[in-house]
Amino acid sequence: ETNFVFADETLFCGREAFFLRTRHFLFLPSRQFWFLHTRQFCFFRTRHFWFLRARHFWFVCKRQILFLQTRHFWFCARDSFGFCEGDSFDFCRRNSFGLCGRNSFGFCGRDTLDSFGFCEGDSFDFCRRNSFGFCERDTFDFCGQDTFGVFRRDTCSFLRTRHFLLLPSRHFWFLHTRQFWFLRTKQFWFLRARHFWFV
DSSP: OOEEEOSSSEEEEOSSOEEEEOSSEEEEEOSSEEEEEESSEEEEEESSOEEEEESSEEEEEETTEEEEEESSEEEEEETTEEEEEESSEEEEEETTEEEEEETTEETTEEGGGTSEEEEEOSSEEEEEETTEEEEEESSEEEEEOSSOEEEEESSBEEEEOSSEEEEEBSSEEEEEESSEEEEEESSOEEEEESSOEEO
């Protein structure tokens, strides 16, 4: 029922779990989720959630929510709503409504307000100041800046700073820092650091 080989390559196989680790990657498939970690990227998937992170970007997809972040821009989309923030460019759109701000110019704002723009709609509010963007809707909130990003929804939330990434959910927790990785579900614990890993 169980096989375990301890060497440069490690394989663990049981009824409820399968585990494979080599020098170049770590692979953890399960009935509830998939987890793959290599030197170049990290991939995590459940029935309702996708997460992909590489050196220059990370990508989150959950049903009708799409989020992408690189060094130079943010993008968040849900249904007919989209939000994008770049180095000097912000854009917010919902259905046939669009808001655009660039450097010292903002729609629904004034130049004397130091590139500050604010727009209030039927079901959402948008506020931008320099490199800071904030969007509030009935079902979720989004806040993005150069050093951090926050996304909140009824079923999914995440927080990103320069030092760590946190993705809490009803079914799992995922935490990534420069020193270690931590993943927890209802039936599974996983912790990895530079010199050890624990399952």
